[in-house]
Amino acid sequence: MFDTLIYQQRRARLLAQITEGLIFLPGNQLSCMNYPANTYHFRQDSNFLYYAGLDVPGMAVILDADTGKSYLFGRELSMEDIVWEGNQPSLPEHAARAGLDEALPVAQLAPMLGKAMQTGRSLHYCPVYRPENLIWFQELLGIPLKAVNRRTSTALIRAIVAQRSVKQPEEIPELHKALNTTRQMHLAVMQQARAGMTEARLAGTAHGIAVGEGGELAYPIILTVNGQTLHNHYHGNTLRS
Structure with a gap:
């Protein structure tokens, strides 16, 4: 608070x-x-x-x-x-x-x-x-x-x-914290992604970072090899090179 x-x-x-x-x-x-x-x-x-x-x-x-x-x-x-x-x-x-x-x-x-x-x-x-x-x-x-x-x-x-819509000074650090956590999540997934890994493994990595930083997901993770589908929450596919 x-x-x-x-x-x-x-x-x-x-x-x-x-x-x-x-x-x-x-x-x-x-x-x-x-x-x-x-x-x-x-x-x-x-x-x-x-x-x-x-x-x-x-x-x-x-x-x-x-x-x-x-x-x-x-x-x-x-x-x-x-x-x-x-x-x-x-x-x-x-x-x-x-x-x-x-x-x-x-x-x-x-x-x-x-x-x-x-x-x-x-x-x-x-x-x-x-x-x-x-x-x-x-x-x-x-x-x-x-x-x-x-x-x-x-x-x-x-x-x-x-x-x-107008943020107060005390809200700005909280926005920065959320952005930094989001950055960590995206970088970790990009760095760890390898052929043969499942989407679920990478989604778990991203979720773990959010929780580890004291937060939670704003919405279900969309992490998929099928990027043509916008709201795809299925994580059962395997990455291929």
Whole structure:
């Protein structure tokens, strides 16, 4: 995370553009592979990271544009969670790290959103892309699944795009780090490629560098002898001279 003040300043700039209603910034949920406790690698929503910095599943932020108050919603860990994952920061501690005014149980999110909608207040949110979050929105807002992305806020989308398109000084080193890692990945694959090797071996090399540098892949690796196919994620071919 960056310094707490950075997230507070980012949210203040957003509230200067959206001056009424509630801004709803949902984080992502865990997504299961083949049973509930076995999940895919967690990737937090980028807007949530930008405005709150918390790389934790199952959270959401509400910004009240009329009062200027900010809320973090989430759940406290159960004893079973602590047994499996160890001690983790509490919800109020997460809120303090992000500079958010109040931490509330996620069960209080639906009532807050419902009250706002019943009283005619605007609800601003961006398009929802995760299936888990689409279902969550349907439950929170009480609207059909297909209606969720028809009610997104153009004003919020434009405000976020305008803000995130201009990089702050603390973001530049992170961009350089990502570019340097990408360079290492490409050079390693070019240097190691030999006839008789499989695409999978080289893809594993590239992925290993990304993880070894403390990151993850932005998208599945496209490493193929069939370069004429743009989105080719199959790595079973063998290189030939």
